[in-house]
Amino acid sequence: MRYELYYWAGIQGRGEFVRLALEEAGADYIDVVREADGERAMLRLLDGEDVEHPPFAPPYLKAEEVLIGQTANILLYLGPRHDLAPTAEAGCLWAHQLQLTIADLVDEVHDTHHPIASSLYYEDQRAEAKRRTADFLESRAPKYLGYFERVLARNKADGEYLIGASLTYPDLSLFQVLAGLHYAFPRAMARLEPKYPRVVALHERVAARPRIAAYLSSSRRIPFNEHGIFRHYPELDADP
């Protein structure tokens, strides 16, 4: 069975959290929108009147006959199938709880450059973006990074991964968040990172995994850019 991933072309966006899981799993998948006529296929599932369970927005994943929307929900489905989640229920819930917290952080990163409206250009909300980003870098990013540092420290297995002794899907997502924050806010992250050594080490550990390393150096990894969630606007990454 080949998975079909549907997500906007040209950006990593929320689709990237799914791609990383599929890549680490060595799963057979197709990134539909990067194929000929793929965007039309994506929009048909989004807007088609005969779609019984329509998604609200990309990404969505077609697996067998099931169409699954919402990034964290897709990972909830993939995790146990590809050895990327704990097997017991309590562990599954803990993994999902961490994933939903990462999703909250990702939403906040998006709103640093779009605090007023997704439908407006960044340039039309730059003043507000500066205010929001200052708060994000001062309060919110440290709160989230400190949280994940604590989770790693309290993992009784060894602290190399968020849960137990092996990698699970929230590790892949936290890797992606760190990569994105490095891209968007290199100056702020240079100041912040020394406080979160476990999180930084996790990022490096995930990047070095053979399948992830191969993926990151392939053309399948879309470069960060100013259309995605993590955007580098130097004026937002100012000195404190």
Added chain:
Amino acid sequence: MRYELYYWAGIQGRGEFVRLALEEAGADYIDVVREADGERAMLRLLDGEDVEHPPFAPPYLKAEEVLIGQTANILLYLGPRHDLAPTAEAGCLWAHQLQLTIADLVDEVHDTHHPIASSLYYEDQRAEAKRRTADFLESRAPKYLGYFERVLARNKADGEYLIGASLTYPDLSLFQVLAGLHYAFPRAMARLEPKYPRVVALHERVAARPRIAAYLSSSRRIPFNEHGIFRHYPELDADP
């Protein structure tokens, strides 16, 4: 077994989505923070260094020995245990997908009055709140309400509930969103509602369920107020 719900006192907030499920289920639960010394107990789980799986923020639910955080994750746990979710995996995923979409909408409602920083007062971001709310009422609320209207219309069972022929936890959460939008934006909702008759009917259907009706008229239902997610600031609910 008595569930322990931990959430801030004095507001419905995200805790309300859990309360509604517990109430509809007739479950035995305690709203810990409304008891003597409850806030201290909540903060101990949040900040205690011996908590192996610390939550990032309330609400969280203690069930047996499991501590579960993130609203949608708590409902994922409660749903199948209290006949508030489909039993097959595809149905469970669909219910959770709808719940996560409701969570996104709730985040956007919160940001109508706090577009710059949760740590600032509303009065310190009122101008930005006006801009963000105008976009929310013009674009985002119709997009979400139209989505749930379509989901109801496409439910082959009969369209009375979001999924199949009986109530599931996302119905309770969509009820709460409608109640909150009525409270926050009565003028805007009077204009919007006629376009979404199925969503409006769902709200009324849930409100009329015996256990929900009893809950809503009890002192356990905290009134909406200007500390929660759904806030009524007349200047934001302006004419178009």
